[in-house]
Structure formats: C-alpha cells, structure tokens
Amino acid sequence: MGRMTTPETTTATLPTRDDPNRRLRRLSLAAGGWALWYAAYRGYYALGGDAFLPGTIRAGSGTTFQLMNAAGAVVIAIAAVLPVAAYPLWRRRRARPVLLALFWVGAVAGCMHALVDIAERILSLAGLVEVHYPAMWATIDRRAADLQDLLFNEPWFLVTGLLFAAVAWTALGPGRTRRRWVATAATAVALLLALGLLTIGGVLGRAIVL
Template sequence: MTARVQTGGGMSTRVRISVALAVWGLLYSAYRAYYALGGTAGMFGTPVSQAQWLAINAVGAGILLVAAVLPPATLPLWRHRSGRRAMLALCWVAAVGCVMHALVDSVQRALSLAGLLHIELPFWRTLDRRTADLQDLLFNEPWFLIEGLLWAALALTSLDAGTQRRRWLAGAGIAVAALTAIGLLSATGVIGTFIVG
C-alpha cells in the first residue's frame, strides 16, 4: 500500500526528503543558536533585554533542532498503517503552519517596506525597520516556505497519485488560504488580534 519510490542509488524519495528536512532544519537551528550564544552579525537593532533575546533564540534553536531530527527519526513509522496516518497528520500540520507563516509574514513585511503597515516590535529598544523587514522577507520567510513545501512533499511520498493525494492537497490548500486570510486581516487591523504563527 505504501510503495517506496526509488531514485538513483537505491535511496527512497521519502528518505531523501527526510534528510533534506533535517539539513534544512539544522541550518536554521544553527542560525538561532548563533544568536543564543551571543552572536551579533546581522543584528538589525538592540533588544530591550539581552537575556531575553538569548533565551528566545536558545528555545528557538532547540525547537528547530527537534524539527530537524524528527523526519529521519520517524521514518520507521511510515511502514505501519497507524504510524503512516500519524505521519500524514504531522506533515499536514507542519506544511500548513509553515506555508501560512511564510505567506502572512511576507505580506506584512512587504506592506511595511511600502510604508502601508506599521508592525509593532516592542521587544526592540532600537531598530532599523527596513533591515528587519528585508531580513525577514528574504531570509526567514523563504526558510518557512521551503520547510512547509518539504513537509508536503514528504506526505506525498505515501499518497497515491489519485484521490488520496488530491484530498490531502486540497485540505492543506484550503487551510493555508483560510489561515492566511485570517492572519492578514488580523495584521492589518481589520479584525482583532489573532495569532496564527
């Protein structure tokens, strides 16, 4: 039922995508760990609390490290029916969450750069808004978008090319569209605060 799609060298597509997710997650985890250890290159301002800045980045690096290890560590689950269902659900949540995050934040940052939206960033004592917007738009959000697409690709390795795949993709697409709309309406003040990612 869950055929392994083979590619050159005998490694399954699922294994290759899991490794890509691990490497991608480790890269972003290292970026956060650099700031958690006191690195300052690429800083776009001065945080109100240096200790809080270090702690936030340490927690972020830890979460990203877990996210990086998860795909290869859970490869055996794909062989069992209940494990496969759990992994498809995990892939769906990760794909929807990451893609939605990338879309909402990218639009916010683009609006901020255009002077059409003021993003409240009370964590910073001093801040170069343009640099912060560009860093998020060109670095952080592309990472989330690629991460989400990789999780979606991982799920597709276990879905047949017919109805299963269409249902999974349609459900994810509808969720991304709905959550992105809510996130943007909230970010632009049309509705109250609604944190979606």
C-alpha cells in the same frame, strides 16, 4: 534432434531514479538538513550572538531575547529530527496517521507563516502598514528588519512547509488519500492566510520578535 534450451536467468530489479522509496529518503534528509541549519542560526542568538541583528536589544532584555531564541532553536531542532526519524516508519500502518498529521501541521504552519509575513513585510516596505516590535528592542532599522525577514527568514519557512508537504506527498503515493491530504492542507493555509491578512490590517495585534 532435441530442441535446444537456454538456462533461465533471473535479474534483480534495481531502484531507478524515479523509485518512490529513494525519493522519500532524499526528501526526508533534505527536510531534516534544511531545518537543522536554521536551528543552529537560532541557537547562535540563544548563545548571545548579535551579528546581523537589524537593531540593538535594550539593556536588561538580553536574557529574554536569548530564551526566546533558545525555545525557537529547540522547536526547529525537533522539526529537523522528525523527517529523518519518520522515514522508516511510513510503512507501518499504525504510525502513518500520526505521521500524516504531524507533516500536515508542519506543511501548513511553514507555508502559512511565510505567506503572511511576506505579505506584511512587502506592505511595510511600501509604507502601507507599520510593524510593531516588542519593548525589548532599544533601536530597530525597520527597512533592514523587513528585508531580512522577506529575503531570509520567511523563505526558510516556505521551503520547510513545502518540504514537509513533499515528504507526505511521496509517502502517500497516488490516490484519494493523497488528494484529500493536499486539499485539506491547502484549505487550511488559505483560511489562515486570510486570518493573517486581517491581523495585518489591524483587527488583531501581533508583535515581531525578529
């Protein structure tokens, strides 16, 4: 009797929950969405909104305050578009170095901004430093401003920086390039944090807008 054989079958490999491409897509959308709502928040003040302000703007300075928030909203809106626009470009060899540089800047800037300001606000609440505000503020509730920055603004910057880092981490995949990217970003954050702490200590001047 001849040996029975069964027809060969092929199965498609379906993406799993750990599929790097799926993780990259989700992280890109999360980073974009996270930035978008904060751009809308800044846009609200750019359009003249005044809810939740920890003080009052001096008469005649309202336009300056709005323009500063408008500029912030535009920059943050660009940051919201970047992760989503970059998603299909990670596989292009020529685009990867540019994307890695952009996400490096986003990760370092977000984490550094958050860590420096969190330290300053904690010291301010403890009465160890005094935060200086620009002349556009007619009145300011310092405790309310510290708490708003500590509990709302700076956590946004920290999460933004971590999301940008997570996108680049996933896009790079395991290897020496990933380790080098993370090491340089962490070193930059540490150095800038040290510089920021010196600034808080009075070596350099800095004013807080909001």
